[in-house]
Amino acid sequence: MHDQNIYDNEVFFEGYRKLREQPSAANHLVEKPALFSLCPNLSGKRVLDLGCGYGENCREFLHLGASHVTGLDLSEKMLQIAKAENDAERISFVRMSMSDLSALDGTFDVVFSSLAVHYVEDFDQLLAQIHRLLADGGIFLFSQEHPFTTALRKGPRWSQNEDGTINHYNLSDYGIPGIRTTTWIVDGVIKYHRTFSDIVNALSTAGFQLEQMLEPLPGADILAQYPVYQKCYHKPDFLLVRAKKCCV
Amino acid sequence: MHDQNIYDNEVFFEGYRKLREQPSAANHLVEKPALFSLCPNLSGKRVLDLGCGYGENCREFLHLGASHVTGLDLSEKMLQIAKAENDAERISFVRMSMSDLSALDGTFDVVFSSLAVHYVEDFDQLLAQIHRLLADGGIFLFSQEHPFTTALRKGPRWSQNEDGTINHYNLSDYGIPGIRTTTWIVDGVIKYHRTFSDIVNALSTAGFQLEQMLEPLPGADILAQYPVYQKCYHKPDFLLVRAKKCCV
Numbered sequence: 054m055h056d057q058n059i060y061d062n063e064v065f066f067e068g069y070r071k072l073r074e075q076p077s078a079a080n081h082l083v084e085k086p087a088l089f090s091l092c093p094n095l096s097g098k099r100v101l102d103l104g105c106g107y108g109e110n111c112r113e114f115l116h117l118g119a120s121h122v123t124g125l126d127l128s129e130k131m132l133q134i135a136k137a138e139n140d141a142e143r144i145s146f147v148r149m150s151m152s153d154l155s156a157l158d159g160t161f162d163v164v165f166s167s168l169a170v171h172y173v174e175d176f177d178q179l180l181a182q183i184h185r186l187l188a189d190g191g192i193f194l195f196s197q198e199h200p201f202t203t204a205l206r207k208g209p210r211w212s213q214n215e216d217g218t219i220n221h222y223n224l225s226d227y228g229i230p231g232i233r234t235t236t237w238i239v240d241g242v243i244k245y246h247r248t249f250s251d252i253v254n255a256l257s258t259a260g261f262q263l264e265q266m267l268e269p270l271p272g273a274d275i276l277a278q279y280p281v282y283q284k285c286y287h288k289p290d291f292l293l294v295r296a297k298k299c300c301v
Numbered sequence: 302m303h304d305q306n307i308y309d310n311e312v313f314f315e316g317y318r319k320l321r322e323q324p325s326a327a328n329h330l331v332e333k334p335a336l337f338s339l340c341p342n343l344s345g346k347r348v349l350d351l352g353c354g355y356g357e358n359c360r361e362f363l364h365l366g367a368s369h370v371t372g373l374d375l376s377e378k379m380l381q382i383a384k385a386e387n388d389a390e391r392i393s394f395v396r397m398s399m400s401d402l403s404a405l406d407g408t409f410d411v412v413f414s415s416l417a418v419h420y421v422e423d424f425d426q427l428l429a430q431i432h433r434l435l436a437d438g439g440i441f442l443f444s445q446e447h448p449f450t451t452a453l454r455k456g457p458r459w460s461q462n463e464d465g466t467i468n469h470y471n472l473s474d475y476g477i478p479g480i481r482t483t484t485w486i487v488d489g490v491i492k493y494h495r496t497f498s499d500i501v502n503a504l505s506t507a508g509f510q511l512e513q514m515l516e517p518l519p520g521a522d523i524l525a526q527y528p529v530y531q532k533c534y535h536k537p538d539f540l541l542v543r544a545k546k547c548c549v
Contacts, residue, residue, distance in 0.1 A: 201472065212460075212471065221473040223460065224449065228518050228534040249497045250514040250540075263511050266498040270476050286476040292498075 057172060057243050060106075060128035068238035073107075077279050079271075080168070084196055084291045087269035088167060091295045093192050095119045098162040101186060103151050103195075104169025108135030111144050114165070123159065125149050154182035161186050166195040168291075171203055171244045174232070176251070180259035187298045193261060196293045199268065203233060203246040211284065222288035252294070261296035268292055305420060305491050306398075308354075308376035316486035321355075325527050327519075328416070332444050332539045335517035336415060339543045341440050343367045346410040349434060351399050351443075352417025356383030359392050362413070371407065373397050402430035409434050414443040416539075419451055419492045422480070424499070428507035435546045441509060444541045447516065451481060451494035459532065470536035500542065509544035516540055 059065050072078060088110075096118035102111050105124030114122045121143045126132050127150045135146050149157060151166075151173050164183050173179050183193050197203075204227040212220045230251055233244045247255075256263055268289040271282040307313050320326060336358075344366035350359050353372030362370045369391045374380050375398045383394055397405060399414075399421050412431050421427050431441050445451075452475040460468045478499055481492045495503075504511055516537040519530040 201475075221471040222475075223469040224472040225469040225535045227449075227470075228516065228537055248516055250516045253501070253511060253514040257512055263501060264505055266501040268476065268496055268498045287473045289476055 058127050059239070059242055060126075061130050062239060065239045065242075066128075066130050072238070079282070079285075079290050082275050082279070082282075083269050083271055083285075084168065084293075087267050087291065087293050088165075088194070088196050089113070091194055091265055091267065091293060092117065093163060093194075093295075095163065099123075099160065099188075101125065101159075101161040101164045103154075103164060103166035103183075104172070105135060105146070106131050106167075108132075108139035108144070108146065110165065110167060111135070111146075112139040112141060114163075115141055115143055119143070119163075121145070123147060123161070125151070125154075125157070127151070151179060154179070154186070157182070157186065159186065160188050162188050162191050164191070164193045166193075168196055168198065170195055171197045171246075174245055176245075176247060176255050177259065180255055180261065184260050184298055189298060191298045192264075192295060193298070194293070194295045196291050198244065199289050199292045200227065200246065200248055200252075201288045202290065203244055204229075206233060219284040219287060222284070224288075252292075256294070256296050260299055262299045263294065263296050265295045266293065306375050307487070307490055308374075309378050310487060313487045313490075314376075314378050320486070327530070327533075327538050330523050330527070330530075331517050331519055331533075332416065332541075335515050335539065335541050336413075336442070336444050337361070339442055339513055339515065339541060340365065341411060341442075341543075343411065347371075347408065347436075349373065349407075349409040349412045351402075351412060351414035351431075352420070353383060353394070354379050354415075356380075356387035356392070356394065358413065358415060359383070359394075360387040360389060362411075363389055363391055367391070367411075369393070371395060371409070373399070373402075373405070375399070399427060402427070402434070405430070405434065407434065408436050410436050410439050412439070412441045414441075416444055416446065418443055419445045419494075422493055424493075424495060424503050425507065428503055428509065432508050432546055437546060439546045440512075440543060441546070442541070442543045444539050446492065447537050447540045448475065448494065448496055448500075449536045450538065451492055452477075454481060467532040467535065470532075472536075500540075504542070504544050508547055510547045511542065511544050513543045514541065 095114055097120050100114045100119045100122045102124045105111055105126050108124050111122045111124040124146045132146050132148055206226050214220045230247050233246050235242050270285050343362055345368045348362045348367040348370045350372045353359055353374050356372050359370045359372040372394045380394050380396055454474050462468045478495050481494050483490050518533050
């Protein structure tokens with residue numbers, strides 16, 4: 054079990070903060086709108102946010118009517134910022150690893166997770182815990198790095214034409230699930246690659262019905278401002294899934 | 302509506318026949334075993350096979366206990382061979398396009414389709430017809446070319462190292478669904494690209510629960526005999542889906 058806490062690494066943390074604060078970050082432009090487009094009605098709902106980071110989404114869930122939000126993260130630094138910037142009476146922040154939720158109590162109507170499940174090695178166990186924590190008919194809504202992104206064990210990721218435009222994405226090792234040690238801000242960041250069928254079958258086996266899947270792409274307005282995102286039409290950045298708890 | 306009947310093109314048909322009869326064909330080695338691994342119990346079941354081709358699978362479904370099998374194909378040439386080689390008392394062959402099944406009567410417990418749905422432009426309409434033809438709780442089991450295969454609008458598909466081994470797959474235009482005019486045996490073969498999320502959402506919207514998804518890969522025994530298939534670990538050849546009819 055790799056209980057990675059890269060977000061408490063000083064260098065990573067500062068680099069990540071700068072990256073996330075850029076208005077051009079794909080998280081803001083593409084992932085977040087897609088996540089909220091799949092959001093069920095939160096009015097009066099108990100919400101759990103796995104890998105809540107700065108807690109921005111926790112606060113947004115309250116605005117959308119949630120009765121209570123629990124934000125969970127492994128990183129002490131993240132939770133300090135969350136408490137300083139996004140605390141509220143009906144939000145609780147909990148420090149715990151997503152890799153083992155067995156100590157978490159409570160029942161939730163909606164479980165969210167934004168760009169965190171690819172850090173978890175044992176997806177089956179995570180889904181079993183989420184299933185346990187959800188009320189009947191409850192929703193699990195998550196985003197993750199796209200499987201084409203997590204697949205690679207070596208670079209370069211993109212092939213360019215002579216004029217600098219992207220020609221294609223260099224897809225390799227998609228069919229080999231498992232650990233990936235990558236460089237992202239710092240060396241040695243550990244993620245886990247799962248294929249589409251791995252993800253779909255794990256959800257089905259854990260007792261979830263897959264309701265909707267998105268591989269969101271930047272629209273014309275975003276492309277006009279940031280032409281670099283044209284390459285996402287070769288290889289999307291994100292995968293989002295909304296699944297409903299059903300029988301096991 | 303493109304009601305393509307490429308299988309009645311003489312040149313295509315002969316080329317296809319030679320290709321399929323090779324023992325090294327990926328259909329025999331990878332797709333067919335994967336399809337039958339997902340097959341529900343057929344004992345006493347009414348089966349429909351969409352794009353039945355030579356009718357080999359129809360006969361196999363009878364052996365697996367089906368009470369009756371309807372094999373449907375648009376190609377007169379294919380159906381001639383099917384009737385000559387795989388006819389049986391409890392098999393009916395029907396000439397009809399998968400693009401419009403509205404004239405087809407009957408109720409089926411299982412609908413199969415092997416490597417044919419990527420020829421159909423309107424997937425939503427196809428799924429609506431299959432939903433209509435299935436009994437409650439009935440199963441739709443299909444294989445298709447992998448979305449990484451259908452994505453490309455230009456070649457080359459693979460990047461090789463200097464020693465001739467495959468380095469990666471040149472993935473492009475994955476995020477742009479729609480028509481693809483490709484060369485496969487002959488020029489001008491028309492297929493339709495759909496992303497994973499297109500496929501998953503179409504099934505969900507049509508009233509199917511996705512039970513299992515496979516992107517099958519050749520095992521060690523196949524690789525030992527045909528090392529060329531190592532490249533499938535970068536990019537699988539096939540996608541298979543088993544879905545159950547539920548409420549709309």
